[in-house]
Amino acid sequence: xxxxxxxxxxxxxxxxxxxxxxxxxxxxxxxxxxxxxxxxxxxxxxxxxxxxxxxxxxxxxxxxxxxxxxxxxxxxxxxxxxxxxxxxxxxxxxxxxxxxxxxxxxxxxxxxxxxxxxxxxxxx
Numbered sequence: 001x002x003x004x005x006x007x008x009x010x011x012x013x014x015x016x017x018x019x020x021x022x023x024x025x026x027x028x029x030x031x032x033x034x035x036x037x038x039x040x041x042x043x044x045x046x047x048x049x050x051x052x053x054x055x056x057x058x059x060x061x062x063x064x065x066x067x068x069x070x071x072x073x074x075x076x077x078x079x080x081x082x083x084x085x086x087x088x089x090x091x092x093x094x095x096x097x098x099x100x101x102x103x104x105x106x107x108x109x110x111x112x113x114x115x116x117x118x119x120x121x122x123x124x
Contacts, residue, residue: 003052004118007044008110015040016102023098033080034073041069048117061121068116072109079105 019036023029045065049055083101092100 004048004114007047007052008113010047011040011044012102012106012110013040014043015106016099019102020095020098029084029098030077030081033077037073037076041073045069053117065117065121068113068121071116072113075112076105076109079108 015036017036018039019032022032022035027035045062049057049061055061080101083104084097087097087100
């Protein structure tokens with residue numbers, strides 16, 4: 001569990017860091033979140049496969065993993081974009097709006113992702 005959480009933290013830093021930098025560069029929330037998600041997800045997948053679950057590479061496992069990431073992407077982007085207007089109504093700074101939205105979306109997606117990866121993709 002520690003390795004999964006540590007990997008998730010690294011992936012989340014890549015995800016949020018790139019998402020927020022792209023937002024600051026003028027990209028929309030949806031586009032910046034999508035690119036950030038892809039970068040964070042690929043980072044987490046590679047670390048999880050080699051370090052967390054110590055699994056052999058396979059095309060089948062990769063495709064199943066990408067499908068699960070597509071599901072968690074839908075959950076994550078939906079929660080992220082839905083929570084932004086709600087938090088903006090609280091007159092929070094743009095950074096905090098996006099940081100809190102990210103935590104809500106990422107937290108939910110992380111739990112879902114762990115269940116899928118542990119019990120479906122990397123089961124032994």
